[in-house]
Amino acid sequence: MTGTVSSRRRAAIACAIACAILLGERAAIAQKKFLIFGDSKVSYTTFRDMAGRFELEYPTKDWGSFPPGGSTIAILSRNDKTATVVIDHSRLTEPLAPQEITTNAKIEIDNLKEQQPNAKGFTSELLDCKAGSGSLIRYSRAGARGPERVMRYSVGVDKDLYRLDAVVAEASLARFEPILMHMIQSFKAPAGPVTSKN
Amino acid sequence: MSKLVIFRGDAVETEIHLGGQAVRIGRDARNDVVLDDKTVTRFHAEVVRQGGHYFIADMNSRNGIWMNKQRIKGKAPLTLGVPVTLGAYELTLEDDLSTSDLDETPGGNRTVVGAATVAARDRSAASTSGRPSQAAAVMRKPAVFWSGFGLATVLLCVVTYAVVRRVTARPAPPPVAGDQAPASSAAPPVTTIPAPPSVDANIVAGYLAAARSAIDERNYDAALQDDILPLLNLDPNNQDALDLKRQIEEAKAAQLAPKPAAPAPKTAPIVEVAEVPGIPRKANEAAADYTARAGRVQTNFREAGRNLEKQDFAAAIPRLQQVERDQPGYQGVDALIADAVAKQKRLAEDAVDSGQKNEQAGKLLDAVRWYREAQRIDPGSPGARDRLAALNDRVTQEGLDAFGRAEVLRKRNDNAKAIELYKQAIELLPATNEKRADAMQWLEKLKP
Numbered sequence: 001m002t003g004t005v006s007s008r009r010r011a012a013i014a015c016a017i018a019c020a021i022l023l024g025e026r027a028a029i030a031q032k033k034f035l036i037f038g039d040s041k042v043s044y045t046t047f048r049d050m051a052g053r054f055e056l057e058y059p060t061k062d063w064g065s066f067p068p069g070g071s072t073i074a075i076l077s078r079n080d081k082t083a084t085v086v087i088d089h090s091r092l093t094e095p096l097a098p099q100e101i102t103t104n105a106k107i108e109i110d111n112l113k114e115q116q117p118n119a120k121g122f123t124s125e126l127l128d129c130k131a132g133s134g135s136l137i138r139y140s141r142a143g144a145r146g147p148e149r150v151m152r153y154s155v156g157v158d159k160d161l162y163r164l165d166a167v168v169a170e171a172s173l174a175r176f177e178p179i180l181m182h183m184i185q186s187f188k189a190p191a192g193p194v195t196s197k198n
Numbered sequence: 199m200s201k202l203v204i205f206r207g208d209a210v211e212t213e214i215h216l217g218g219q220a221v222r223i224g225r226d227a228r229n230d231v232v233l234d235d236k237t238v239t240r241f242h243a244e245v246v247r248q249g250g251h252y253f254i255a256d257m258n259s260r261n262g263i264w265m266n267k268q269r270i271k272g273k274a275p276l277t278l279g280v281p282v283t284l285g286a287y288e289l290t291l292e293d294d295l296s297t298s299d300l301d302e303t304p305g306g307n308r309t310v311v312g313a314a315t316v317a318a319r320d321r322s323a324a325s326t327s328g329r330p331s332q333a334a335a336v337m338r339k340p341a342v343f344w345s346g347f348g349l350a351t352v353l354l355c356v357v358t359y360a361v362v363r364r365v366t367a368r369p370a371p372p373p374v375a376g377d378q379a380p381a382s383s384a385a386p387p388v389t390t391i392p393a394p395p396s397v398d399a400n401i402v403a404g405y406l407a408a409a410r411s412a413i414d415e416r417n418y419d420a421a422l423q424d425d426i427l428p429l430l431n432l433d434p435n436n437q438d439a440l441d442l443k444r445q446i447e448e449a450k451a452a453q454l455a456p457k458p459a460a461p462a463p464k465t466a467p468i469v470e471v472a473e474v475p476g477i478p479r480k481a482n483e484a485a486a487d488y489t490a491r492a493g494r495v496q497t498n499f500r501e502a503g504r505n506l507e508k509q510d511f512a513a514a515i516p517r518l519q520q521v522e523r524d525q526p527g528y529q530g531v532d533a534l535i536a537d538a539v540a541k542q543k544r545l546a547e548d549a550v551d552s553g554q555k556n557e558q559a560g561k562l563l564d565a566v567r568w569y570r571e572a573q574r575i576d577p578g579s580p581g582a583r584d585r586l587a588a589l590n591d592r593v594t595q596e597g598l599d600a601f602g603r604a605e606v607l608r609k610r611n612d613n614a615k616a617i618e619l620y621k622q623a624i625e626l627l628p629a630t631n632e633k634r635a636d637a638m639q640w641l642e643k644l645k646p
Contacts, residue, residue: 094609103606161610 042179044186047076053089054131054162057186059179076183083176085183088163096156098133101126105135108154108163116141119150130188131157140170149173151180157189200252200278202245204231205288216252216291221245223284224257236425237261237285237404245276252276252291261285261407286404358402358432402436403475405429409442410472418446418453438475445470477525495525502534511542512577546576553585562589562596563622597626601633604640613644620644 044057047065058065058076066075068087077084096104105124112119119141127136134155141148147170154163164187166180202214202221214221214231223231226240233242239259246253255273256263263270264283276282276291283289405425412421422443429439471485474492483491498517505514518535521528553568566589572582586593604619620637627634 090610092609093611096606096609100602100606100609103602104610107603107606107610 042182044182046186047074049074052190053160054087054187054189056085056087056164056183056188058085058183078176082172083166083168083180085180086165086167088165090161090163092156092159092161095158096161101133101135101156104154104156104161105137108135108137108152112137112139112152118142127153127184129153129155129185131155131162132189136184143167143169145169146171149177151177151184153184153187155187155189160189162187162189201292202231202276203290203292204233205281205290206235206286211287216245216247218247220247222257223289224259233285233287235286235404236408238287239285243284246273254282254289259284260411261404355432363433363435402429402433406438406442406475409439413442413446413449413470414472416449418450422446438473441473476528491524495521495528498524499529499531506538509545509575511538511545511575514538515542542576546572546579547581549575550579550581550585553582557585557589562592563626565589566593566626593626594628594631597623597631598633600626601637604637608640608644617641617644 043060045060046055047058048055053073056076059078062079063076064079066077068075071088071090072086073089074087075084076087102124109122109124112122119139122137122139124135124137127134132155134153137152137154139150139152141150149168149170151166152163153166154161156162164184166184168176168180200216202216204211204214211233212231221231222229222241222244223233223238224240224242225233225235225238229241239257239261241257242259243263244255244257246255253273253275254263254265254270256270261284263274265274265280270282276289278291278293281288281290405428409421409425409429412418412425426439426443426446429436430443433439471479471488473479473488474496477492477495479488498521502514502517502521505511505517515535515538518531518538521531522535526532549568549572553565553572556562556568557565566586569582569586569589572579573586576582600619601623604616604623607613607616607619620641623637624634624641627637
């Protein structure tokens, strides 16, 4: 008798554990399917440069591209302007060596400090994207609508230097930073021209 | 149009309106401007106009022409307000608002300047503005002039006596050696090169020069009567004058003595050589040796003065030491050496202090510059040497960083900043570092 009760209890506990595991798995799938939490809820579209110089992914919903000018080759922004990514391009006389990425970041910071004396909180780190290794600089500044957080990603691809300036209101940083990081890391710059499929 | 104003001491002797013709100046009556003084050679100088500018040329004069304490060799441009010394006279080129000049009075505008002073003039205005005061004309009042002249003569005698005594106690420099003080305004007075000799000393030098000239021409009576005796009247103890007097007496005695039947076979000929003031000829010193030594003393002393002006003590002190070896006590050279060494040490220490302050502030390049400046001032400065040695690794790292940044900036087409950083790298990296050579190559390529 005692042995039978004991085995039933064991079976019930095992069943409860199995249900819990299955429920958890379903919950994760549900979160992913119904876009309940975080980054995983965003679906992305690939933006391809008309000249085929680069491509990157941007959110399908609520984002669009705007006409660039000068050395700015693309502007992608949320429709409500709470987050923007500006892509800038310049030519190098020689490709940057891998060990020069850090030096390039220091020069970028110097230039930013010179151009934006009120900017503060500069940090830099190395970050890989689909185009290769680059440097990511983060800093804060006073924007037209209040404090802003800027992430500048610089990456050299052969003799091309790309700068991605991702700007977001400080208050919306937690919400949009993952999206901006996804856009940066999806940046891909072919060495040669590619067929435009934009 | 310009004019040449001729001063003697503080007084204007005359003014010459310059035109297109050359103006010859000298003691000889055939000159356009006759300066009747023994410090002036018969044909001393010539002022010519070329390409809209006036030049003064030395006609191989004995005492030379001096501008900014330097003897003019050949020809030099005249600058408005900058005095040129010619014997006991000073010539200054000035703007001339009047219409007369030598061109308009051909052949008839000879100016003779003798001992008499034409007009007193305010030199202080001239020294501040570069042009003499126009008040001179007003001051041509004979009564005032002659009473002033009398008083000035008495004072001149007293001052001359005192100055000549002092000059003979410590040999006076020739007019050539009147090098000026180092440029630094902060320099203590003890470290300056002595000021140029006064006019009184020039007069003494003029008498001596004229006497030597007459002796060279074997005109012993003229030398004695016209030069030596008047000078000894002014300064009975003037050793140079006494020496020349003795020399004249010996020469006259030799002239009177009967010539030997045959010259002594192994006696070296007596070579007369004019002594440079302040550099007496040693007993038994050959003329060539004396000339070489005197030239060395003067050159080294003059160059040392220039080096001190540039605060180049490392170059100045050895020269002064050489002067001291060649002619001990020349122009107070021993005191000059001591002062220069003290100033060198102090400036080097100041530079090291500045370097340490920059080092503490994290300005490594500026610190290194200061330490190197200290080493330039005093190559043996232990403070600078030790600090540079301690910074060696950091300096090299800083140089490599500068080079790395320059490389990236160059690749980014920011050549202006790249050039600056290549320069820093060259300054910071040791000569043996290969990056330094690369930096120099890139600098050469990028230079506009």
